[in-house]
Amino acid sequence: MTDHVEVTGRGAHHVVPDLVIVRARVQCDARDVASALTESSNRTAAALQAAADHGVEARDRRTDDVGIHPRHDQNGRKVIGYTAYQAFRLTVRDRDRVGDLLQALAGAAGDALAVDGIEMGADQTDEAVAGARDAAFEDARLRATRFAGLAGAELGKVLHIREGGADDHTPRPMMARMADFAGSMPIEGGTQAISTTVTVRWELT
Template identity: 90%
Template sequence: MTDHVEVTGRGASHVVPDLVIVRARVQSDAKDVASALTESSSRTAAALQAASDHGIEARDRRTDDVGIHPRHDNNGRKVIGYTAYQAFRLTVRDRDRVGDLLQALAGAAGDALAVDGIEMAADQTDEAVAAARDAAFEDARTRAAQFARLAGTELGKVIHIHEGGVADQIPRPMYARSADMAGSMPIEGGTQAISTTVTVRWELA
């Protein structure tokens, strides 16, 4: 078998977040399951329609968790009603419109709306992913060359490459202050790391 060295390198490219992710939910109470689900569904539909009216495209509107659970009296024994909820996620491509969007959501869903959080994100462009791969390969090559020198030889040709995957690391989350905020909502974000690992095997000369 040909002598070889195999090394895993890590690399990242840093991009400025250009998207805002709004995570929200609609929660409705009713005496029976059907009414709670109907009310939650209706208000969620209204909120999503409001998002659409404010320029959030279909690809940027996504529903997440949906559920229902009973509500009990103060003694925790008797069921006095049910709470249904529907969570959704909106991707906002113009962050200056976040405040107006939150106001529109609140107007559509009323006091059933809860904003779970707001965070910055960035598109994983082909250029950013390629830069992360290049950095990971260079890291692996540098390590492998060092090992080869310690063994008194040099690196030969690459005989195998395996990418460990691209990981999207989102910076600190930014939470909404209130759902009835008017106007633009200032949101700041640092850089976001698009990272990956690459495992490379070289022949030893």
């Protein structure tokens, strides 16, 4: 078997966030399951329609989670009703429209609306993903070079390479520092990195 060294490198490509991600949910109470689910569904539909009316495209409107659970009396014994919820995520490509969008969502869903988070994001472009892979490969090469030196050998040809490695990472966004948003609302911004890992096996010569 050919002598070889296999290492995992990690790399990231930094990009300027240009999207706003709004994570919200609609939560409704009712005495029975059917009513709670119906009310939650209707208000969620109204909120999503409001988002569409304010320029959020269909590809940028996504429902994330739905559920229902019972509500009990103060003693925790008797079921007095049910709470149904529907979570959704909106990707806003025009940052200046977020304030108006939030008002529209509140108007459509009423007091059933809760905003769980607002943060900056960026598209994972081919260029950014390629940059992260290149950085990860270079990190792996430097590590492998050090190991080869300790063994009194040099790196030869690449025998095998795969993306993922020990941590099974694929290109993904990593949020960074806080930034200010319209109305002094804090959201994630500043720097964002598309990160990944690659595992590379080199022949030793």
